[in-house]
Amino acid sequence: MIRCIVCDTENPPGAAVCAACGASLRGDPAAGPASSLPAGTQLHDGRYSVGRVLGQGGFGITYLGADAHLRRVVAIKEFFPHGSQRREREVHPTGGVTMADFRASRERFLDEARILVQFHHPGIVDAYDTFSENNTAYMVMEFLRGRSLMQLLEETGPVPEYETVEYGTRLGEALEVVHAAHLLHRDIKPDNVMLTDDGRVVLIDFGTARTFAAGKTGRMTTMVTPGYAPLEQYGQHVRFGPYTDVYALGATLYHILTGHMPADATDRATGAPLAPPRELVPEVSPGVSDAIAWAMAIRVDERPQTVSAFVDALRAGRGVARSAAQPAAPAPSPAGALPLPEPATGRAATPDRSSDLDQPVGNSPPEYELDVAPESAESPAGGGPFEVSVAGETLYFPEQCACCLQPSDARYLTEHTGGDGPFFLFEETRGWEVPYCSQCLEHVSLAATTPRPGLGRLAAGTLVGAALGGPVGMLVGLGSAAASSIFGSAQHGARLQSLLRPTCVSAGPAVAYLGWNRDIHRFVFLNRRYAEAFAADNEQRDAA
Template sequence: MTESRNALSPGYQLHWYVIQKVLGQGGFGITYLAEDTNLNRKVAIKEYLPVEIAVRESDSTVSPVSGDHGSQYQWGLDRFISEAQTLARFSHPNIVRVLAVFPANHTAYMIMEFEQGEPLHEILRRRRTLPVSELHELLLPLLDGLEQVHAAGFIHRDIKPPNIYIRDNGNPVLLDFGSARQSFGLETRTLTTMVSPGYAPFEQYTSKGERQGPWTDIYGLAATLYRSVTGVSPANAMDRSESILNTGKDLLLPAGELRTEGYGTAFLSAIDHGLTFRAEERPQSIHAWRAELGWVDQAAEAPSAGEATTQRIDMAPVEKTTVIAPRETEASTFIDIGKDTARIEQVPTPSGSGWRKPALALVASVVAMLLLAAVIRNWIESALHVPAPVAVTQEQDIAVGRQEEREITAVQTRDPQPATSPHVDSPGQPGQKPVLRDAENPPQVAESPARNESAEVEAPARTSLLSKEDRQNIAALQSRLKRNPRDEQAAGELREKLRGYLKQIQGAVRQGDLVQAESWVEEIRPLDPENRNLTRAVELIRKARRQAAATPND
């Protein structure tokens, strides 16, 4: 589908707005320059038209490309209207503001005021870099406005030089909230989204909406600063991921290591911190990152959550808002995002002086087994954008772990003597409930106390889960999926590999070898570096090991 087929023709009239020309086209829609014949002024109009699931018909209406995409299209349309209504209430001189939104042509249109100026990427193309004093003047107002947007529960998700517009009077404004989303507490559905290579962090290439937050926008801002001080765009997050997986090295060169004369060390370090690959290791708020940049008013204090939402955001009437027209000029990459899945909650490991060390290690193994199965199965399915198995849910796995823990605790409290302490079988299959056995029928997987103590205290030489050939094959499959996210053959092959690794990790946990299990989970984490479930699995295994090692052996 070409732009000319999708775009409305010059002269087309929407209410009292007359289309003049196309300003830009992105993954979610088309932005036009139009004439407001009612107020005799120019405006910018953004039309909802997700290019991979919708098409322009001959009568100018917009329709899903097939019936299978109908629910996705309608969900996105409802979100487009809802977010436009919310964004119209933001009143900040440096944040895009919406005049109106209305449905027409089976789609919707967001009306914004058009102003003369220049996008930041054109300035950088002409001058290559900017001094820190100019960057301070341009970006500090945007940080303030973006902080207010975050306080309202929204993130931008597409911060890059083309979306930072410099008015003729020198004032900056952050454009194109058309890809914004309310990030807290809302479901993500299957829908095409747009990412900008070099400016989008790794979490935006995955289905996990829960991973995105203020730190996602901080990455885009840091990438913009990186381009502004080094003259080059940061490395693509997907390329960084593959390099970390295959070589253990990050492709991104720190700003401080490039020729960046005239910029302070702390300032460059703040840029690098904002570009940290793992989301949880980046600054988590605009306020914290602003302090690292050295752009904080020494007399100012951090606003409380209440102040951020009630004092700093002026919910202005729609008719009084002023909005800038976005100019989408840089190429973007389209990816298909899958359904979100719930975060896994921690199941506490039993503790107390009444627990003997071998019993604790075995119980910890059972709990870790259940959680690990849920964590990694969830990762496999979500990472490949395929439906999760229906036989056993993540919530069932967690519930089984909690119930088993309560049963073991109750029995152990009544009679702590070894002769009557229960033994616990590890599940034979992922999600299968463990079985309590009496002392006369011990489980075959349980090892002697001496073996368990040694495994928890010492870390013998460990085998590698991934061979060199495995890594090469995985990299090849990931490259295929990067080129074509709908390559079902590549997805199937990668899925089977991941499931095989899961079985080996489960086997290590069943044998009480938590050190080996932890080592293997760490080894596969680069396959999905931003997956917090894998991080959580490592934390749970480490906690079980620490508690088992710290418990005295009576």
């Protein structure tokens, strides 16, 4: 047998291409499926060019690509359904597929782009552009650097409970936005969840997403992934709703938590058992095990009716409540996540195309002095995070470390990328340098270079996500210095621990810039006293 190194499928001896993904089994498999466009092919009047193949499914080929106009890396998805063939560059149906069926499927492919364009959330992949060419259609999306939940499971084995709950929370936040638009994803599974290098948890592949009418029976095309699809998804004239995606989300978490593929819903309906997660992994808490089993109930009326109800049960089972500070609406930024920055220098922030922010910050004595709490005092975090909105072209930061409140001798740069216009084409990055001390910058740098990527890094204090609760929700769990214990290296964790002062509020960054709307700027702080002083200082200056 010949194993495909692209999709890991076993192929018979002598096979030239993989029967599953079309990748070449001879020579360089990175050359991609035999049916793919040659690297360097230009599309859309030269605006886009395609590179290597990232993957191929039943409906299309996804390429790594480049946008020559905006000079950015993108992912380009080409409609290329199973059974099609390429003549020169054009795509044509073959076999029993009629041209009418091909065109109808192509229209459904374009529906995915239309669906994605309406969302701008860090947990939902962004679509930038769509166009028709070569007798087919193309969708240009953000390129997500990272790995899928399935790859994580295959590389590291079952995922710890705290990470599983966090993944469920982040995916739930994205699904709430999808459901608010009266849409169902209908294909949630570990392969369709990306864990990006900048800490986002992103739902991808909306190719089967469809609208639904709450409480009504409707007709939907039967498209299922066994093990993750609920029983109602196998029918056509049945009732669909958010609980349909809740089942799939529960099944996804079941798989990564236990390492066992869930039994197919049709098998379960005829008596096949589903072992509770706690039975397979005794370390799983009873509450989390029960919440996942609840989400995977066969009967619709026995499941959580909304994703928020499931997430609340999941977090309650873990003993963690969702922060009331989480915003209820998505941010306008298409980028969404707050990346792990490098330790800041002492220079003022000068973002591209942001001359209005090209002013030094903290350039006059602060009107508020912050007292450092003694070791026995209540933590200055005070139950944060604390979101603050201030107005002005020049902002003023108290000249003490935003993490530990010691005198400042350095600066920490916090940035946000946003944009507007069609498909958010006019992106810009703005940033602010916040007073910090050298010692806290060092432990922030250590947190950013922890040996183990993923949610272990997040729990150590990384600020990630976006204004729809991503950074705010994550900040809640980042305030404890004990987070350093999850670092992959004991030596690394010991060094980090030694740098944390009793008044530090986070191993990672203690401040995040959430973005702007005209001259209104939004921040999140972990340090209550610093947040209050920052807000009061700028409010007084604005009033003056």
